[in-house]
Amino acid sequence: MTSINSKKVFLDSLSDPSKAALDRPDANLPLLNTYDQLLNLHMPPSMLISESNRILHVFAGATQFLRPIGSRVSNNVADQVHADIRVPLVTAVQRAKREQTTVNVAGLRLERPDGPLNLKLLVRPLQDPATSEKSFLIEFDVRDGIETPPQSAAEPEVELAATEDVAAREEELCGAHARVKASIEQLQSTNQELVASNQELQHANEKLHRVKGELLTANAEFQRKIAELTELTDDMDNLLNSTHVDTIFLDRQLKVRKFTPDITRIFSGIRQNVGRGIENCTCNLDNDQLVQEIRQVLRSEAPYEREVRDRKGYIFLMRILPYVSRGSVDGVVLTLIDITSLRQAESQLAELSDIVRQSDDAVFRVDSAGMIRSWNAGAEQLYGRTKQIIGQHLSLLVHMDQRKEVLGVLNSLTNSQTVQRIQTQHLREDGVTVDVAVSISPIRNDRGDMVAASVIARDISDRVRAEDEIRDAVRQRDRFLAMLSHELRNPLGAIVNAARLIAATTEGEVNQKRATEVVIQQSDQMSRLLDDLLDVSRVTLGKIELKRKTFDLVETVQEAVRALEDSFKQYELELSFDCYEGSLFIDGDPVRLQQVVVNLLRNASKYTPAGGKVSLTIRRDANEVEIRVKDTGVGIANEMIPEIFEMFVQTNNTLERSQGGIGVGLTLVKAIVEMHDGSVEVFSHGQGRGSEFRVRLPLTLTPDPAEVASPSITAASRTGNINSIVVVEDIQDAREMLEGILQLQGFSVKSAEDGPSGLRLIESEMPDLALVDIGLPGIDGYEIARQLRKKQSTMSIYLVALTGYGQASDHQAVLDAGFDDHLVKPLRIDDLDRILLRHSDPSRV
Incomplete structure (x- = not known):
């Protein structure tokens, strides 16, 4: 009875843990050991399992109802409990879970080596109030004649129900026994058939083993072929990708079979359209006839190609080829090759070719031996030679005196990285020498070795002539500055001396008057020099301006003569004037034409010694007027006549008492006369025999009096x-x-x-x-x-x-x-x- 009460107390503590909360052994290990000993003494063999049938704890020797399960590790009570009581125990546990009440199972029998054992099971549900976690306590009662503890109203009487069921089950078992026996006999017959079938299966199995060996061999061969095909496919994919040829394979229905990755920039969405028609893809080509062109290739079974552009302007060579499989066309292969760079390079090459071909400069190529290998139109024009010169040596073009220099430059290019520029003389086919500026550039191969040279020759004959003219102009400038310095010092010195004389003179009006005349005369000379300087600038820049009007040239010439009469008397020269009787009207600038007459008369007075004669004649010759100025002076050397009208030119035979000048008077005469559509000439029979200048000017119609300038x-x-x-x-x-x-x-x-x-x-x-x-x-x-x-x-x-x-x-x-x-x-x-x-x-x- 004590055991039952102890068990009751323990079960109550399990069902309501709060009752034993004050006596928990967690805080005192000796107390815990004592508590375990009391449980083993007073508690029947029991097991505590979780709601998932996992064994949590075994009490008081309940391990005798468990059986070893070999090497398989399991904590499930159904796997651990003895087979004789497994079904009743699992059924009772399931019922306790379902109804949440205590379940009793009596009349159980456990076969053991030391004899059978009668058992009674009690399955009690438990719940932790704090966590609501459920568990079940399974008790094993093995003592015969033991008094069954009173049951609560919640515990159903399982034992009586089980007894009634046993009788019914025995009857059923009898019927089942008969049926099982018949089934056994039938199974034995079936077993014999199965044995026979097993023998057949063994024979078939042997055949299958042989077939399996053959299949394994074939499979190995297939695997090898698959590996080869995979490798070949990879090789083809890598080949297609490495060639940068965008490729797409289509079947006869124009469905996409395969494509290279780069084709996606032309056909958007092609990855999602494998197995579907090409028309489902967005094509970025500027080609609305693509599908028709593909179908035409399928019909004609002939390749087709042409250049196309995409929406961004890139240029592609499109080829559509029949896809031949087993001797018949089974689709098409469409390839696109980006040739944008090629076309750009061709365009640039064409531009360069046009530049070379249409250049006025001679552009040609020579090899390392100096042989001419190309020839452009500029070279034909410069040298007067056709392309037949190709294959000839460069020395054929070079002047004999310059060949050594040119060939030396060509040889020096072998080790030079720079362009060589020289100025030399080349020969035309007709033997004429041409001044050229030559630029020779090395052409090297990939190893850096010079294999040829590019030669550009430009005709600089005009530049050379211009440089010569510039040098002449510089010489004229230097000569002009020397003359200007000399001519300015003369009047300046006279003025300075005259001024000193005036300042130092205390008596004598004669000396003062003479000094004053010198100052006035030399000041006028300096003024004329300044006018000449201005005219030099105008002539040089071509800015002499004419104030044209219709006037009488006779009156203008008469005014010039009157202005110079005193100077001729001063130099003891005889001036004769043969004037035209009447009027000679000119359309021009009277001031400038008067300057022409004055300059010619002053020039004559400058080079005619005292006692000489100067004559001025005006006469009409048809529709022109001729002005002649003739002197008996020093004359002009024959070699000076072509240069007499050039700027700053003076003969070396000027007289010591010359009026001076800077050598622009005759230059102005020629410029002014030509601006009036006239001409001027000079004649001389040599030094010491005088000279004559003739000016011819066109006449104009006699104007109305109202038209004459006023x-x-x-x-x-x-x-x-x-x-x-x-x-x-x-x-x-x-x-x-x-x-x-x-x-x-x-x-x-x-x-x-x-x-x-x-x-x-x-x-x-x-x-x-x-x-x-x-x-x-x-x-x-x-x-x-x-x-x-x-x-x-x-x-x-x-x-x-x-x-x-x-x-x-x-x-x-x-x-x-x-x-x-x-x-x-x-x-x-x-x-x-x-x-x-x-x-x-x-x-x-």
């Missing part, structure tokens, strides 16, 4: 008696000298030194004439003229501009600003006198 209406309206003059000049010396000269001529003169004071002076004085410098401080002369022309009170004042610039554009600028006339510095008194005489009171002339 003073403008605006200027004429401002003319009249001039009594008062205002001078505006910022340079004191120039201002005082000009003021003194005007006062000596009887004019009332006032002056100002800058722009603002000059404007105020003119407005307050209201002079008859104002001489205004252009470059003034404050405001310039242009602005003074504009301000004066704006006011009614000062509009009629006659304005004359003073400037150091004498170009036609400068003259036009002063007129545009409102000036009436224009004088160029250094101021010539003759020019000023002409203006004053033209507009002053006649009593002052």
Whole structure:
């Protein structure tokens, strides 16, 4: 009874762990050992299992109901428990799980070596209140006659039900026994048949073994073939990929069978369309007829190719080839080869070829032995030789004196990496020597060895001539500077000496008058030299401008003669003038043509000794006028005649008392005459026999009197008696000298030194004439003229501009600003006198 009570207490503690929580052995190991001993003494053989039938703990020798399971490790109670009680135990556990109540199973029998053992099972469900984890306690009762503990209302009586079931099961077993016996007999018969069949199967098995061996052999062969095919396929794939040929295989229905990876840039979505039609793929080719072209190849079974472009402009060589399988066409192979770079290279090569072919320069190739291997049109034009020269030696083109140098340069290219440039002379086929600039470039192979050379030859004959002309111009410049230096020193020295004489003289008006004349004369000479310098610039730049009008040439020549009469008398020369009786009208610039006559007369006076004669003749010859200037001077050497009109050229026979000059007078004569569509010639019978210049100019129709140039209406309206003059000049010396000269001529003169004071002076004085410098401080002369022309009170004042610039554009600028006339510095008194005489009171002339 004690055992039963102990068991009851233990079971209660298992079902409600909180009752034994105060006495748990976890904190005291000796107490735990004592507790285990008490369980073994008072608790029947039992096992604790989890809800998944896993054995958690075995109590009080319950291991006798378990059996070893060999090498297989399992903790499941169904695997561990003895086979005689496995089914009732598992059934009771399942029922306890399902109904959550205690289940009793009685009348069990366990066969053991030491004799049978009667058992009774009790399966009790347990649950942990804290974790809700379920477990089951299985108790084994092996004592005969033991009093069964009272059952609770929740524990069903399994033993009585089992007894009733046993009787029913015995009847069933009897019927089943009979049936089993019949089945055994039937099975024995079937077993005999199976034995016979087994023998047949053994024979068949032997055959299968033999077939298996054959299949293994065939399989090995197939595996070898598969490996070879796989390797061959890999080789083909790598070959296709390495050739960069985009390829796609199509069957007869144009379904995609296979393709190379790079084809995806042309056919988008092809990976998803394997086994489907090519038309399902997005084609990036600019070719709407692709499908029709593929079908045409299938029908004709003939290859097809052409160039196509994709949407991005890349160029491809498209080939469509029949796919032949077992002697028949089973589809097509479409390949695309990117030839964009090839076409670009061909285009560049064609451009270079066009450049070489159409170049004016000679471009050809020679091999390492100097043999000509190519020849362009420029070479034909330069050398006058056709392509028949190919195969000939380079020396055939080179002047005899230059061959050694050219061939030496060619040989030096073997070890040189740079282009060799030389200037030499080559020979045309007709023997003419041509100045050429040659550039020779080495052409090397992959190993760096020179195998040929590229030769470019350019005709530089014009450049060589230009360089010669430049050198001549430099020589002329140097000669001009030397002459200019010499000619400027002469008048300057005379002026300096005359000025010293005037400063040192205390008595004697003769010496002062002579010194003054020297100063005036040499100053005029320096002024002419400055004019020549300006004309040199105009001739050099081709900027001599003509102010054309219709005028009488006879009057112009007469004025030139009158201007030079005194100088001829000074040099004791006889000047005869055979003038044409009547008028000879010319369409041209009277000032420039007068300059022609003056330069010819001065040239004659320069080279004619005292007592000599100079004659000037004007005559008409049909529709032309001829002017002849002849002297009895030193003459011109024959070798100098072709150069006499060139700039800075002078003969070496100038007289010691020559007027000097810089050698541009005759150059200006030729330039001005030719600008008037005329001509000039020189004749001389040699040195000491004089010379003659002849100028011919075309005549124009006799104009109406109204067409002959006359003073403008605006200027004429401002003319009249001039009594008062205002001078505006910022340079004191120039201002005082000009003021003194005007006062000596009887004019009332006032002056100002800058722009603002000059404007105020003119407005307050209201002079008859104002001489205004252009470059003034404050405001310039242009602005003074504009301000004066704006006011009614000062509009009629006659304005004359003073400037150091004498170009036609400068003259036009002063007129545009409102000036009436224009004088160029250094101021010539003759020019000023002409203006004053033209507009002053006649009593002052």
